[in-house]
Amino acid sequence: MxxxxxxxxxxxxxxxxxxxxxxxxxxxxxxxxxxxxxFSFRAxxxxxxxxxxxxxxxxxxxxxxxxxxxxLEPEFRVLHALSDxxxxxxxxxxxERDPAVLERPFYVMERLPGEVPxxxxxxxxxxxxxxxxxxxxxxxxxxxxxxxxxxxWRAHDLAFLGDPRAASTAxxxxxxREVRRWEGRIERSGFAPDPAVREALRWLHxxxxxxxxxxxxxxxxxxxxxxxxxxxxxxxLTGLLDWEMVHLGDPVEDVxxxxxxxxxxxxxxxxxxxxxxxxxxxxxxxxxxxxxRERLRFxxxxxxxKMIAIQMTGIRAFCDGRTADLRMAIxxxxxxxxxxxxxxxxxxLPLP
Amino acid sequence: MRIPxxxxxxxxxxxxxxxxxPHVSSRSARGQLxxxxxxxxxAARRLExxxxxxxxxxxxxxxALRSAAARLREAGEAARAGRIEARLEEWPAGPVxxxxxxxxxxxxxxxxxxxxxxxxxxxxxxxxLGGHLAAQAVRALALLQPSLLxxxxxx
Numbered sequence: 001m002x003x004x005x006x007x008x009x010x011x012x013x014x015x016x017x018x019x020x021x022x023x024x025x026x027x028x029x030x031x032x033x034x035x036x037x038x039f040s041f042r043a044x045x046x047x048x049x050x051x052x053x054x055x056x057x058x059x060x061x062x063x064x065x066x067x068x069x070x071x072l073e074p075e076f077r078v079l080h081a082l083s084d085x086x087x088x089x090x091x092x093x094x095x096e097r098d099p100a101v102l103e104r105p106f107y108v109m110e111r112l113p114g115e116v117p118x119x120x121x122x123x124x125x126x127x128x129x130x131x132x133x134x135x136x137x138x139x140x141x142x143x144x145x146x147x148x149x150x151x152x153w154r155a156h157d158l159a160f161l162g163d164p165r166a167a168s169t170a171x172x173x174x175x176x177r178e179v180r181r182w183e184g185r186i187e188r189s190g191f192a193p194d195p196a197v198r199e200a201l202r203w204l205h206x207x208x209x210x211x212x213x214x215x216x217x218x219x220x221x222x223x224x225x226x227x228x229x230x231x232x233x234x235x236x237l238t239g240l241l242d243w244e245m246v247h248l249g250d251p252v253e254d255v256x257x258x259x260x261x262x263x264x265x266x267x268x269x270x271x272x273x274x275x276x277x278x279x280x281x282x283x284x285x286x287x288x289x290x291x292x293r294e295r296l297r298f299x300x301x302x303x304x305x306k307m308i309a310i311q312m313t314g315i316r317a318f319c320d321g322r323t324a325d326l327r328m329a330i331x332x333x334x335x336x337x338x339x340x341x342x343x344x345x346x347x348x349l350p351l352p
Numbered sequence: 353m354r355i356p357x358x359x360x361x362x363x364x365x366x367x368x369x370x371x372x373x374p375h376v377s378s379r380s381a382r383g384q385l386x387x388x389x390x391x392x393x394x395a396a397r398r399l400e401x402x403x404x405x406x407x408x409x410x411x412x413x414x415x416a417l418r419s420a421a422a423r424l425r426e427a428g429e430a431a432r433a434g435r436i437e438a439r440l441e442e443w444p445a446g447p448v449x450x451x452x453x454x455x456x457x458x459x460x461x462x463x464x465x466x467x468x469x470x471x472x473x474x475x476x477x478x479x480x481l482g483g484h485l486a487a488q489a490v491r492a493l494a495l496l497q498p499s500l501l502x503x504x505x506x507x
Contacts, residue, residue, distance in 0.1 A: 031507040120502030191354045195459035196485045202463060312354075319355050324367045327504060332355045336496060340489035348482030349489060 004039065004102070008058070011101050011108075012043055015094050021046040034314070034327055035066045035244055040111055055111035057090065061104045064322035066314040067244055073097070074161065075243045076107040078216075081156040087148055088112070088227075088239050114227035114238035119265045119272070127265035127272025128223070132232040138273040140237040141226060142282030145258065148240070149215040149251045149287055161248045163214050174249040175208035178302060182309040189312035194335075196342045200305055203346065209295040211250035219245025221254045222263040223271040255283055255291055256299030261341055261351060262307055268352055297345075304341045311335055353401050361396035365389045405495065406452040409488055413455035414440060416484035420462055420477050427473050432465045459484070 005024040012022040023044040030038040037060040045052045061070040072095070079092035092109040096102070117128035129137065153159065159166075164174040183201055186193050193201075218225075220242050227239030259270035259279055266272075270279040280291050311331035318328035344351035355363075368389050376382050417436055424433040439461060443454040462481055466474040 031505060118502050118505045120499075120505070122502070192453070192456065195456045195463070196489070198460040199463045199481075199485075202467070315354055318363055319359055321363070321366075324363065324370050326364060326367045329355060329360060329363060330501075330504070332353050332360075333496060334499075334501075335354075336489065336492035339485075340493055343482065343485045343489045346482060348479060349486040 005041070007102055008041060008043070011094075011096065012045070016045060016047070019045050019047045031327075035062070035242070036060060036070070036072065037062050056108050057111045058102075058106055058108050060102055060106035062323070062325075063104070064317035064320075065325070065328070066310045066317075068313060068317060070105075072105050072107055072244070075246055077160070078158060078243055078246045079107070079109060081158060082151070085151065087151070088144060088237060089243070090239055090241070112227050112239035114229045114236070116241070117223060117226065117228055119222070119224040119263050121266030125266050127267045127269070129235075129272060130232070133228075133230060133235040134269070134273045136233050136235040137226075137228065137237060138271075138279055139282045139286075141258070141271065141273065142279055143286040144237055144240060145218070145221055145254055146283055146286035146289075148218060148221075149254070149289075151216045153214075153216040153248060158216060158248075161216075161246065163248050165214055171210040171212060172208035174211050174214065174253070175204075175298060175302075178249065178253065178306075179204045179208065182302065182306045185309040185313055186305075189309070189316045191312050191316065193308070193312075194339050194342075196339050196346070197305060197308055200301055200342045200346060204298065204302055204305065207298055209250070209252075209292070209298045211252070211295070213251070214248050215251045217247055217249050217251070217254050218243060219247050219254070219257075221258050222260075223258075223265065223273075224263060250295065250299070251287065251289065252291055252295045253299045253302075255280060256296050257303045257306075260300055260303040261344075262303060262338075264352075301342070301345045304338055304345060308335065308338045308342070311338065357399045357401055358396040361392045361399070365392040365396075368392075401449070403448045405491065406448045408491065410443070410448070410451045410455045412484050412487055413452075413459055414443075416481050417455075417458055417462055420480045423477050423480065424465075424469070424473075427469075429469055429473070432469065436462050436465060 004027050008024045008027070009022045012024070013019055016022065025042050025044070027039055027041040030040060039058045039060070041056055041058065043054050043056060045054060059072060061072050076092060076095040079089055080095070082089045083091040083093070090109040090112050092107055095105070095107040097105045119128070122128060153161070164177045167173065167177070170176070179201065186197070218240065221240070225240065225242040226237055227241060229236045229238050259276040263271050268275070270276040273279060284291055311334060314328035314331050317323045318325070340349060341351070343349045368385055373382065373385055376385055417440055421433040421436040424436070436458070439458040443458070444450045459481060463478070466477055
C-alpha cells in the first residue's frame with residue numbers, strides 16, 4: 001500500500017480530535033514478525049500551538065498467514081485493557097475495522113523503546129545476548145511473565161477470552177481445549193501430519209494435566225517477542241509484543257512455550273538466557289507458584305505440536321496461492337526440525 | 353515435503369515478480385530477475401521431489417513395522433500383528449511418494465494398535481516404531497542447508 005502515510009494521517013486526525021494537523025513519516029514495514037503485518041511510523045501532531053513527535057506501530061490483519069483466520073480485535077482488547085498496567089505491554093489506543101481506512105482491520109500502539117532480539121544462533125553460536133545481558137534479562141523476563149499471570153482478568157473484562165473451566169468443570173479442561181485447538185488447526189491445513197505428530201497427539205489426549213487455576217496467558221511469550229534495551233548488566237526488558245495467541249488457561253503453558261527448544265537459538269539455554277531450570281526457578285519465585293514437571297512435560301510437547309500446526313497453516317496458505325510470502329514456504333523444510341523435536345520429547349532421540 | 357515442486361517454484365516466481373521486482377531499479381538486475389523467473393517457471397513442470405529419501409523412509413518404516421508385528425505375535429497378539437502386516441501387503445508398488453505415504457499411515461495405525469495392548473507390552477514396542485521416527489528425523493535434518501532464518505527475519 002503506497003499511500004499508507006496519507007491514510008494514516010487522515011485516521012489519526014479523526015482519532016485525535018484536538019489535533020490541528022498530523023504529519024506521518026518514516027513508515028517502515030517490519031519482517032521480524034511472521035504473522036500480522038507490522039509497520040512502524042512517526043507522527044508529528046500539531047495541537048494548541050505545539051508540535052508533538054510520537055512513534056507508533058501499526059498491526060494489520062494479513063490476507064492469509066500462520067494464524068488464519070485472523071481477528072486482531074481480541075488482541076487489541078487485551079492490550080487496551082492492560083495499557084495502564086505496569087506490565088510492559090505497549091499502550092494501544094486504537095482499533096479500526098472499517099476497510100475504507102486501510103483495507104483490513106488494524107490497531108495502533110505506542111512504539112516502545114528497544115529492539116527485538118532475533119532468536120537465531122548468531123555468528124558465535126551464542127544466541128542474541130552476551131553474558132551480562134543474559135544475567136540481567138533472565139530474571140526480568142521471568143518476573144514479567146509472573147506479573148502477567150497475576151492479572152485479574154475478570155476485573156479487566158477479559159472473560160470474553162473464554163475461561164476453559166467455564167465450559168467444563170474438569171480440572172483438565174484447559175489442556176484438553178488446547179490439544180483440540182491445535183489438532184483442529186492441523187486438520188484444517190489439509191495436510192496429513194507426520195506419524196510422529198499423530199503419535200504425540202495421541203499421547204497428549206491421554207495425558208491432560210490437571211490445573212486448578214485459570215490465568216491470563218500471553219500465548220507466545222518467548223525470545224523474539226520481547227523488546228529489549230541492551231546495555232550489559234543494565235539491559236532492560238521494555239516490551240512484550242505479539243499477543244495474537246492471548247487466551248486464558250494453565251500458567252505452565254506459557255512457561256513451557258518460553259523455555260521450549262523452539263526458542264533456544266542454538267544454545268542449551270531457555271530463550272538463550274539461562275538453563276531452563278534456572279529460568280523456571282526465577283519464574284516460580286516471582287509467581288510464588290511451583291512448576292509441576294509432569295505438567296511442564298505435557299505443555300512442552302504441545303508447544304512443539306502447536307508450532308507444527310502454525311507452520312502447516314502457513315504452508316497451506318502458500319500452497320493455495322493466498323499469499324506470495326515466501327516465508328510461509330520455508331516452513332515446509334523447517335518442519336523437519338519440529339518433527340525431530342517431537343520425537344526427542346517423546347524420548348526417542350537425544351535433545352541438545 | 354508438502355508443497356508440490358511446481359507450486360513451490362511458481363510461488364517463488366510470483367514472489368519475485370510481485371515483491372522484489374518493484375524494488376529493483378538497475379536494468380541489468382531486472383534482466384537477471386526476469387531470467388530467474390523464466391527459469392523457475394520452465395523448471396516447475398519438469399521437476400519432482402527426489403525419490404531416494406522416500407525409498408529409504410519406506411524401507412525403514414517397513415522394517416520397524418515388521419519388527420513390531422513380530423514382537424506382538426511373540427506376546428500372543430497375533431490378530432494385531434496380522435493387521436499391521438496386512439497393511440504392509442497393501443502398500444502400493446509405486447509411485448514411491450504413495451508408498452512413503454502408505455508407510456506413514458501404517459505407522460500411525462500401528463501406534464493406534466498399541467493403545468489397547470497391555471501397557472508394558474505397548475511400552476516395549478513403541479520404541480521400535482519410535483526408533484524409525486528418530487532415524488527418519490535425523491535423515492530429514494541431514495538434507496537441510498544451514499538456516500537463513502536470521503537473515504530472513506532481519507531483512
